[in-house]
Amino acid sequence: MAETVLETHGLTMRFGGVTASDNVNFKLKAGELRCLIGPNGAGKSTFFKCVTGLLTPTEGHVYMRGQDVTGWQPHQIASLGVGIKTQTPNVMDALSVHENIWLAARRFHNVSEAHGRADEIIDRLALGPIARTELGQLAHGERQRVELGIVAVADPWLVLLDEPAAGMSAQDVDRMTEIIHELTRSAAVVIVEHDMQFIRSIAETVTVFHQGAVLIEDHVDRVMSDPHVRAVYLGKNS
Amino acid sequence: MDLSFVILIEMLYAVASLVLISAGLAVVFGMMKVINLAHGEFMMMGGYATITAVGLGVNVFVAMLVIAPIVVGLIGLIVERLVIRHLYGRLVDTMLATWGLSLVFIGIATMIFGNTTTGISTPIPGFAVGDYQINGYNFFIIVVSIALVIAMFAVLRGTRAGLIARGTMQRSDMAAALGYSPDRIYMMTFFCGSALSGLAGAVLAPLVGLVPTSGGAYIAKAFITVIAGGPSLIAGLVSSATSFGLVSQIFTFAISPVIGEVALLIAAVILLRMMPQGITGRFFKGKM
Amino acid sequence: MGRSASQDVLITLVVSAVLIWVMPLLISTYTLTVLVIYGMLGLSLGLIWGFGGILCFGQAAFFGLGAYTYAIAAINIGESTVPMILAVLVPAVFATLLGAMMFYGRLTDVYLGVITLVVTLILFKFVNSTAGPQYVIGKARLGGFNGIPGFQTLNVPGDPDAYVWGDPFFYVCAVALVIVFLLVTWLLRSSFGRIAVGIRENEVRMGLMGYDVAARKTVLFAVGAAIAGLAGALFANWGEIVTPNLFSLGQSAEIIIWCIVGGLGTRLGPIVGAAGLAYLKFMLGQQSMVDNTLITGLILVLFVLFLPRGLVPAIASVLSSIFGRTKRRPNASRTRRARHG
Numbered sequence: 001m002a003e004t005v006l007e008t009h010g011l012t013m014r015f016g017g018v019t020a021s022d023n024v025n026f027k028l029k030a031g032e033l034r035c036l037i038g039p040n041g042a043g044k045s046t047f048f049k050c051v052t053g054l055l056t057p058t059e060g061h062v063y064m065r066g067q068d069v070t071g072w073q074p075h076q077i078a079s080l081g082v083g084i085k086t087q088t089p090n091v092m093d094a095l096s097v098h099e100n101i102w103l104a105a106r107r108f109h110n111v112s113e114a115h116g117r118a119d120e121i122i123d124r125l126a127l128g129p130i131a132r133t134e135l136g137q138l139a140h141g142e143r144q145r146v147e148l149g150i151v152a153v154a155d156p157w158l159v160l161l162d163e164p165a166a167g168m169s170a171q172d173v174d175r176m177t178e179i180i181h182e183l184t185r186s187a188a189v190v191i192v193e194h195d196m197q198f199i200r201s202i203a204e205t206v207t208v209f210h211q212g213a214v215l216i217e218d219h220v221d222r223v224m225s226d227p228h229v230r231a232v233y234l235g236k237n238s
Numbered sequence: 239m240d241l242s243f244v245i246l247i248e249m250l251y252a253v254a255s256l257v258l259i260s261a262g263l264a265v266v267f268g269m270m271k272v273i274n275l276a277h278g279e280f281m282m283m284g285g286y287a288t289i290t291a292v293g294l295g296v297n298v299f300v301a302m303l304v305i306a307p308i309v310v311g312l313i314g315l316i317v318e319r320l321v322i323r324h325l326y327g328r329l330v331d332t333m334l335a336t337w338g339l340s341l342v343f344i345g346i347a348t349m350i351f352g353n354t355t356t357g358i359s360t361p362i363p364g365f366a367v368g369d370y371q372i373n374g375y376n377f378f379i380i381v382v383s384i385a386l387v388i389a390m391f392a393v394l395r396g397t398r399a400g401l402i403a404r405g406t407m408q409r410s411d412m413a414a415a416l417g418y419s420p421d422r423i424y425m426m427t428f429f430c431g432s433a434l435s436g437l438a439g440a441v442l443a444p445l446v447g448l449v450p451t452s453g454g455a456y457i458a459k460a461f462i463t464v465i466a467g468g469p470s471l472i473a474g475l476v477s478s479a480t481s482f483g484l485v486s487q488i489f490t491f492a493i494s495p496v497i498g499e500v501a502l503l504i505a506a507v508i509l510l511r512m513m514p515q516g517i518t519g520r521f522f523k524g525k526m
Numbered sequence: 527m528g529r530s531a532s533q534d535v536l537i538t539l540v541v542s543a544v545l546i547w548v549m550p551l552l553i554s555t556y557t558l559t560v561l562v563i564y565g566m567l568g569l570s571l572g573l574i575w576g577f578g579g580i581l582c583f584g585q586a587a588f589f590g591l592g593a594y595t596y597a598i599a600a601i602n603i604g605e606s607t608v609p610m611i612l613a614v615l616v617p618a619v620f621a622t623l624l625g626a627m628m629f630y631g632r633l634t635d636v637y638l639g640v641i642t643l644v645v646t647l648i649l650f651k652f653v654n655s656t657a658g659p660q661y662v663i664g665k666a667r668l669g670g671f672n673g674i675p676g677f678q679t680l681n682v683p684g685d686p687d688a689y690v691w692g693d694p695f696f697y698v699c700a701v702a703l704v705i706v707f708l709l710v711t712w713l714l715r716s717s718f719g720r721i722a723v724g725i726r727e728n729e730v731r732m733g734l735m736g737y738d739v740a741a742r743k744t745v746l747f748a749v750g751a752a753i754a755g756l757a758g759a760l761f762a763n764w765g766e767i768v769t770p771n772l773f774s775l776g777q778s779a780e781i782i783i784w785c786i787v788g789g790l791g792t793r794l795g796p797i798v799g800a801a802g803l804a805y806l807k808f809m810l811g812q813q814s815m816v817d818n819t820l821i822t823g824l825i826l827v828l829f830v831l832f833l834p835r836g837l838v839p840a841i842a843s844v845l846s847s848i849f850g851r852t853k854r855r856p857n858a859s860r861t862r863r864a865r866h867g
Contacts, residue, residue, distance in 0.1 A: 107736045
């Protein structure tokens, strides 16, 4: 029985009168790859932000490897060894690819080790030719890839990705899929995504959010053929 | 009894003068998200415009309430066309550029009027309440501030221009999409904001001797009041002017005017630390 | 960084040695001393603003605090070594407290500007109002708007009667600036400095990497304040009097102007901007045709509009295009982002 790396108990987030996340109980085992899907406004991103510390939940608890991390700051959560990628590319535009990745590695390693780790990741992600280029001059897909590099270089045991495939070309998505698969060898991965094609290509278990709550949690094929899920996605109220 | 009346008037006066000092800056910040650090100098120029006009034989109230706002409004218009409009969306750059402008205006005023204090006497005599002497002009300032707030409310609520202005405040891109040129709206806003600064400077001029550097005394207070007020124009202005005015007067009475000023500043620091979005960012979301 | 650390140090030492030798032949050392001190003050803001993205409207507060700490301590102690140390420590501690309050409150941009400006005003108003005899710290009367005159000026450590003044004082200030410059260079090359630049570029990302952004900004803010405090203490020695004007908003404005004109995101820019503009002001002070303030203001407006990157980066890019080297393209967006904290 694998260890539970991420767990939420009754996670609820309210904004004024709106309940964006409603009593979510979620469990993720080590090495698992899980996609969170749902239509716009289903509460995936709110859930993501509560887990990563960007928001403090109104009620409920978040546990990582058994430790209660509710209300922690993002940097404290990241320090545990959790890699986080937000929806829009969050990178240092005036710094080079190498510097971006080096900064991430430096958090957990000394200066020379960090250089070694950064070079290794740059090789693995085929970023070599642009390693000295400033991020501000790169295309969207490349920036997303660099951000995955920033996440990967820290050797996380839990990776949380918010819409990693958004706005990317088919070729970029393929490469992204490969990188994510590589990450799952050492880490549990949670992906918030809307792109069904991408999910089909990558996921096994998916959790469907609807109106802030978990609607269903099952294997991707069964979820896709579930009439309830289809209704939710097509906007019909069943 | 007399004392409490005097204190009440002083409190109202403190709040009113803060409203007056901050109104022009609040309009420009609320509408355009531009911090005009030359605001204090706009007030200073309003004062000089009044004194010059009075010197030329114009009635003092006409000079204060009509001539000063128009003159300063026009100066503001020129500033907007020459400098500000190149810097929209760059908050810090506009702050720096307007700070530079404030120095330019101080320099020009020094060259024209010299580095000496000029002033006009208060046009309304004082009167006594029991044993205490009250400055009649303070009443005038309270009245002007109340009229100003009502007028702003009426314009924003009751007129088409006000509707467009409120729309622009919330979503400038949407206003543009609906066919209202943001360029013109911003131009008008800056004119109005500058005119309000000119008015405030003119009305307050009789109370303080005027020197080219008098703007410095206003800008910090106005800046604090507006930022602490937060995104809602009128509610923010009134609520933060009230809180700061009360705090500073209480400490002024209890200890000394200097401590009153310091208390105001400390209150501002504490307030911003507790509510980084300003008072209305926290309590009056979405109102005007 | 194109050059290695030792090359950098060598170039700095050679250039500054030449300048320290040549400049006194051109300008009197009395004037030069204050230019050097302003250079150090400019560097203090250039460090936190240009590399840390912290726009402080109240750098003058730390300058004034350093000067007053020195004056008060010197009167009470009667020699200059301990007061010099205190003049660095007191502003640093003050900045740590203020910075922690601001950065843990996640205040940015305008709000940071308001608070630093307000704190400067509080200090100014308070010190200005301390004219009465009841405001005494030890043997030192604060003196309100008159300031504090007549304190012990710099002496050779351990010998209170051996004053350092005139030319030797200039050399002390110049060497102090070189040392501070080298320390800043070292800091920026270290992991701490590179992480600071990362935070300037993207706070959220650095937080998600696991860096405690608030703590790091607080430390950087304190380092800047310490440098400003040192400059303040040297200024007190130069002027032999400290007045509340050191805390004034005008002084804060000037520091910001130096950084803009010289160039943000460079170590040299703020120093060059400070010394250049202060010298210009000194020259302008000798004529009465055009008002001084007007020119300062005009320079600021024109730079923001037409040369927002500042002189040093502009000259560097001109030079590198002449010599055909494009190894580090200065990026216009870099300074813009830096300014927006």
